[in-house]
Amino acid sequence: MLRLPPFSFLRARDVAEAAGLLAEHGDQAMLVAGGTDLVPKMKRGQLTPTLLVGVGHLAELGHVSASDRGVEIGAGVTLARVAADARLGAAYPGYVQAAASVSSPALRNAGTIGGNLCVDTRCNYYDMSFEWRQALGFCMKKDGDVCRVAPASTYCRAIASSDTAPVAIALGATVVLVGPGGQRRELAAADLYQDDGRCYLTKQPGEVVESLRLPPPGGWRSAYVKVRRRHAIDFPLGGAAVALATTGPIIEACRIVLTAVGPRPLDVSAAAEPLVGRPLAEVLGGDVGLLAEVAAAAVKPAKPLDNADLHYVWRKQMTRRAVEQAIRQAARQPAPHGAPAATFGADAAGGAKRG
Amino acid sequence: MTAVDTPVVPWTGVVGRPLPRVEAAAKVTGAIAYADDLQLPGMLFCKLLRSPHPHARVVSVDTTAARAMRGVVAVLTGHDLPTKYGIMPTCEDEQALEHEKVRFVGDPVAAVAAVDEETALAACRAIQVEYQPLAAVESIEDALAPPDGEPLHDYAGPGNVHRLAALEFGDVEAGFARADHVREDVFFFEGNTHLPMEQHSATAQASDGQVTLWSSTQNPHYVHRALAKVLGLPMGSVRVVAAPLGGGFGGKCDPFSHEIAVCKLALVTGRPVKCTLTREEVFYTHRGRHPTLMWVRTGVDREGHILAMHFRSVLDGGAYGSYGPASMLYTGALQPTTYRIPAYRFEGARVFTSKAPCGPKRGHGTPQPRFALEVHLDKIAEELGIDPVTLRRRNYVEPFTRTVNWLRVTSCGLQQITDRVLDASGYARRRRRLGHGMGFAVSSYMCGAGLSIYWNTLPHSQCVVTAGRGGVTVFCGATDIGQGSDSMLATVAAEELGLQPGAIRLVTGDTGLTPVDLGSYSSRVTFMAGNAAREAAAKLRQLLVEAVAEAEGRSPEQVQVRDARIGSLGFEEAVALAEERFGTLATHGSYTPPAGIGGRYKGAGVGPSPAYSYSAAVVELDADPVTGEIDVHKVWLAHDIGRAINELAVRGQVEGGVCMGLGEALMEAQAYRHGLVKQPSMLDYKSLTFLEMPDVETILVETVDPEGPYGAKEVGQGPLLPVIPAVVSAVHDALGVWVDEVPVTPDKVLRALEARARGRDARYGPKSFPVVPYPPLVKVAPPDAAAPTL
């Protein structure tokens, strides 16, 4: 069996203490919630914290609450709970689809939405044991200084593999972070990520994700289509999150965010421009060419590399198809009720908008 | 002689009934102790240091720092275990720990015993090995090219070629000359691994120069031999106990480094030592399916009768010999057991590459050529405009005949399994629409190899049955690897003695306590150990019957044996009586395959078997023309089992075989990149999950083999074989393209569709077959077709 290396574990009393401990111990410390990402990676020596700060048990992180500002989900809420929540399912179908598609039932019972937002980027030159990586020569993500899949690359090309992050971004969600002194800040979900597989999060090392805030329900239809080999367990090989706002039968705005095509979730909402102002019926039935054109434009900036399962050309082709499917799925959903898109900040994550 | 449909024994109290396996309760409750569950007082833990290079000279190994570490008790290098070994006497090319050169990433170079695994691992990391890297040999093409520097081994050759064979039976050129139609195809079958749920584990204990090894092994007898040789001990000083296995599939058939290392460490330290491999190490231990490139050329007449066939293969063997020479010959041996091939030429080669060694995996050497052959016949049928099933039926071998390569065929239910699988699946009436397809294929497999791995005069299986106040005990070297051999032994003994299987105690797979059975490979256990157990138990029954008959003043024929009664006595009373009459009740039985079931040419040792099982599959699937993804809906599998000793266990084996076959057909690949295994984890090495596993309808056909125990034949391996070509055939049925390379992944399907869209050949697969330095043909006269064989 692979052994877990020795480490200390501290159960934080509250979020502020967790942030304080992180700040105090610097890069020796990491947060642990469900541990489903962290623990296997510690066994393989990919992550080498000597102190784990437990936050999974904190009641502060375990809430799902609604207000007129939207729905707030604590970072410690498990994926299984999100997946089973009918209210969330009705309001944010894409988000719930994404949560339900993560790994397997057992891992969703332990895995949290906060851990999923922060899940490590993946690469099949990196997700290997210490001995394997040593045999090949280490890479810049851990212990080395070159990128094994793209040796000329100046940054790490490990793949953003969170299923829920692209939907959160498409919905214009925000993330609440708590710093070492207990200070809070709210950040657009899109701004949590940056284009480097090594330092893929923009949060400060001492910051804890406290919650995810979804915009008020109503207004956005949403869908998530995930590309992978085995639907019972595998990480995404590509995929698309789509959020669609309408006024009557007319598309007002459409956001598209791709997953697993590069080091961060890729917002390609600009590609949705041709849809804005068009009737839903055109998307659903009539204009096949229109959807195909949008999907082709959406995946144009995606540059999957040979560092995940199956051929990268196939992954890109399938991501294009995922975009089409996600748009169609979203368009087919019942008309959203509640406030119109504009009243809950359709601008938060940019996106193509009727102008 | 023809097949009969009625059972050959009058009382079938247990044979043929779908009974739960004898160890089922212990397995599902977790009570069973697998090798890694063994805990001994004072036990040390062993870790192996493995090579980070695909090919390198070992310049020096410095263990000073490791030995100085607290908690480290002993460190071994290749100097401590210099004797070479290997499962086949012709290629004993392995060393438990290599001290001269390493040949793949993962090749073991040192072993540490320490108070816990963490310390052992830290000590491994503290060992300083100086390597001088050599050119890696990454592919069949690399291996066939003149070596860049030194070849992997200094025996065999030329270069990195390990083994070659070239055989011709009958006049192949004349056959082609007479043919109305000749077709050639090239195929590639990617390597894959066994993926047992249980990682290999071994624990050794030594005292007074005697050593006992408990190991997850399929073949305790062969491990026993290797240990005696490498440790330099008489066989009587070594005992190997096969622990209950969490799956083998051929992956636990060789003697392994970790088994040898723990024995040596136990001898050196005087303490028990355990080594359990990590999942990644299991990928290095491997001995899995050989990646195989194949070329086949067949000549047929207008009706599709085969007139001549020429089959070429080249196998990527990885770094060591293992069972390789046999694996290679198997790629040519069994084609004639399903189809009448009047003239047949086989040229085979196995090459060394700097990868984890390949070896026997379920179907050993035959899934690759079966895939090639069946798909090739489909293509011929398509060209001739003949229904592919009809074309096959025209060529099916008849029962009780001999093949062109001298294999004796006895019971053969090819026609019946074909009828039944077609009926059940509705293959002939299938509705055609784009993206939906059905495929059909057949296969055969051996019920045990006719010859042992090494030449010896031992019976292939031996069994002792005792009865006394402690009940009935069966002693047999056979090893239950999850296939149900314990249940089979208990059922056979119970049947003969009028008992239920639960009443039989078993002592199996223990070289210190049980007579030799050669092992759980080549689907030999039911046929061979079953016959041995039946003989032993029947002799015991005879003693009981005689004693009771004498006491009751009746003739033995009048004494009924059934329902735990012998005549008018209860079983225990009868045992007491017989013990009084005959002394200790211990009987024995053994099995040796009959002579003359194969030919007399070099290479004739591979292929002969006392019987062959037959399987036919129909696969129904959707293949998406946009994504290339394949969704298998259902598999119908008809299997000529001879006779099902335990129907439930047989169905379990069929379903397991179908599952593994689909995995190989659709996703499994032990692939390499930069000399390293690309997917050494269960998440990254893709195999079927329950979600992908379709419905399986199993149809058992009983042809009652004249020599199998109660007419039984094998089921452990055969049903996997037709599944793979049936998938490929169904994909063609659905989309009109051929994927001539396994696994059939979605990207390959799309590449084939693209090729067709561009007006090229509507296929994906290897373009050509390399030039292989096959030796001159050995010409073997085929048997006289007219002569009866039995």
Ligand SMILES: Cc1cc2nc3c(=O)[nH]c(=O)nc-3n(C[C@H](O)[C@H](O)[C@H](O)COP(=O)(O)OP(=O)(O)OC[C@H]3O[C@@H](n4cnc5c(N)ncnc54)[C@H](O)[C@@H]3O)c2cc1C
């Ligand atoms: C076999 C397998 C398959 C998987 N498949 C998928 C998949 O398909 N899709 C997918 O998205 N994921 C997958 N995962 C990864 C993982 O299970 C999920 O991403 C899960 O949601 C992680 O949550 P966790 O609570 O277990 O995180 P942890 O493992 O506890 O933590 C993950 C990371 O997040 C950080 N973290 C945790 N909580 C916080 C917080 N509140 N604030 C700041 N940082 C925090 C940790 O420090 C760590 O860096 C898979 C994992 C395995 C083992």
